[in-house]
Amino acid sequence: MATTRFWSLKGNIVKALDYVLDLKDHQRKTGGGSYIETNMTTGSPALAGYMMKNGQTSRNNKNVGYHFQISLPVGEGDEQVCMEIAREWMDRISGGQAQYVVAVHNNTNNIHAHIIADAYLKNGKQWEISWIKEKNRFRSAADQVCKEHGLSVLENEYSKGMTYKEWMDRNAPDSKHAMLKKTLDYVIPRVSSMDDLKSYMRA
Numbered sequence: 001m002a003t004t005r006f007w008s009l010k011g012n013i014v015k016a017l018d019y020v021l022d023l024k025d026h027q028r029k030t031g032g033g034s035y036i037e038t039n040m041t042t043g044s045p046a047l048a049g050y051m052m053k054n055g056q057t058s059r060n061n062k063n064v065g066y067h068f069q070i071s072l073p074v075g076e077g078d079e080q081v082c083m084e085i086a087r088e089w090m091d092r093i094s095g096g097q098a099q100y101v102v103a104v105h106n107n108t109n110n111i112h113a114h115i116i117a118d119a120y121l122k123n124g125k126q127w128e129i130s131w132i133k134e135k136n137r138f139r140s141a142a143d144q145v146c147k148e149h150g151l152s153v154l155e156n157e158y159s160k161g162m163t164y165k166e167w168m169d170r171n172a173p174d175s176k177h178a179m180l181k182k183t184l185d186y187v188i189p190r191v192s193s194m195d196d197l198k199s200y201m202r203a
Contacts, residue, residue, distance in 0.1 A: 009119075066119070067117075
């Protein structure tokens, strides 16, 4: 099962892109630059950040872009498969409208892709994302793409989330009533009379 992460980017999007392209370390994490791509018209992943930045100079947007990460299961897939999954995933979650750069890193136990996406879509509209609202859809899309590529998927992991009340009920300490019920459920099979029960409960 692929894992997915997401961050909103503030400030200078070029710096975020330089980081994922691993420019300071001669692109060692990306096979010397072999595992980087962009779907932007610039054609050059290294210049895409400047293109994104320049396109935002006259707009009022607190987010300059988004940083996504999708990680393959340990021991599954290779750099090219990861690249294909990242591209397909981005196209699905954005309806084919996202402008992005993908950099696949192979310096950890599991191959993973970093994606820097413009805050504006191909149609010129601002891409507004709330991870809380979108996380299940993003993860479901990632699972579907992985399944199509023959990677493992944990079925139904994201099928139903708990409400806040359900989470509180599950994690809250036992009430006095619940503690009394548990105690009686434990004691009653172990006593033979009401007197025994009273003695046990006093103890």
